[in-house]
Amino acid sequence: MTLFTCKPYAFLLAVPFVFTAAAAAAANDATQPDPGALPPGYSTGVTGTMHDFDYFMGSGWNATQHRLKATGVGSKEWYEFPSRLCATPYLGGMATVDEVDMPSKGAAGLTVRTFDPAKHQWSIYWISSRDGILEMPAMVGGFHGSHGEFYGPDHDAQGRPVKVRFLWTLLDHDHAKWEQAFSYDNRTWETNWIADFVRGDRAELCDDGRPRR
Template sequence: MTLFTCKPSAFLLALSFAATAAAAANDPPQADPAAVPPGYSTVITGTTHDFDYFMGSGWLATQHRLKATGVGSKEWDTFSATLCATPYLGGMVTVDEMDMPSKGTSGLTLRSFDPAKRQWSIYWISSRDGLLETPAMVGGFHGNHGEFYSEDRDAQGRPIKVRFLWNLNDHDHARWEQAFSYDNRTWETNWTADFVRGDRAKLCDDGRPRR
């Protein structure tokens, strides 16, 4: 018995190549495991006074959060928040609680300072699940600029490198930014917060945002 066979036509080959190229163009960039994105470091140091700036006041924040990460989204969600910070152990530990009323949620930032490494470790706990998120972001401030980095996975389980940037613009204004790197070459900023100092007596009750 003879089977009928034929070679694929040039047209079919072209269609196959175009489909493969289109699929590749939509795939997320592949990370080079031997590379790191610009500035990435887990040895940045600071001092126990890095977060003194935030103590003793309440803060009003305008938050901007990217609606989807790692897909080239340009859509941002904007909302307000109130933050109150309290130091412990002589300033070696700080706790911030941030209330986001329009989201019906709040979060707590726990920071601890390792005097041997001269580094802060920063952890986040959301009221949605009460879980301490790990690994910690590590780093510190040089002057009015702070940098903190870590490796993690995003909400979809994709491996990422994470960056926090702090800029203390003046006595009453600060800015925080979060960025992810999916390809170990570029950063995508996905969350920013602009803070304005407020009256702690009006904004906070016992170190927590007034609700």
């Protein structure tokens, strides 16, 4: 920035502004992604077993969804809405499909998972009813005990590049939690979606493996 003035005291008044602008620029730089860094824990080498999602299969689930209203802007406001999910294994458990129905949002989606026995790793894909597109690349990872971690690169709804993390926690036989977080700066995570699952009666919640509508 260049300041032009013919009043000696005007520069003194402008100095705090110059420093403030510099501080703002530095703060903005701090939020920019560091291409040489990775956010805490990020790894596309997490492994698991073909039985990681057995817990979730063959059941119907009621879930309360919590979604951050805006990502990457420091928002603290959340939407909360109900959903139901039905999960089905295929190929002896090597592939699974979950369909989730979110009636208050007028939306649904499919989670498709495939297990690579050579890598001991799951790949997770999402298809939204809004566009029918299989989202790529996949999230990859697996479980260690009751804790699952999955990671991958992606872009947010505004097209900004992010690192993505899924965390699964199997709380007990009838309860589970899923969390999604984005990293915009390759240094910190912002959790933006949480699903709290409660096991339900599949006969009441599902028709032919799909959520009853």
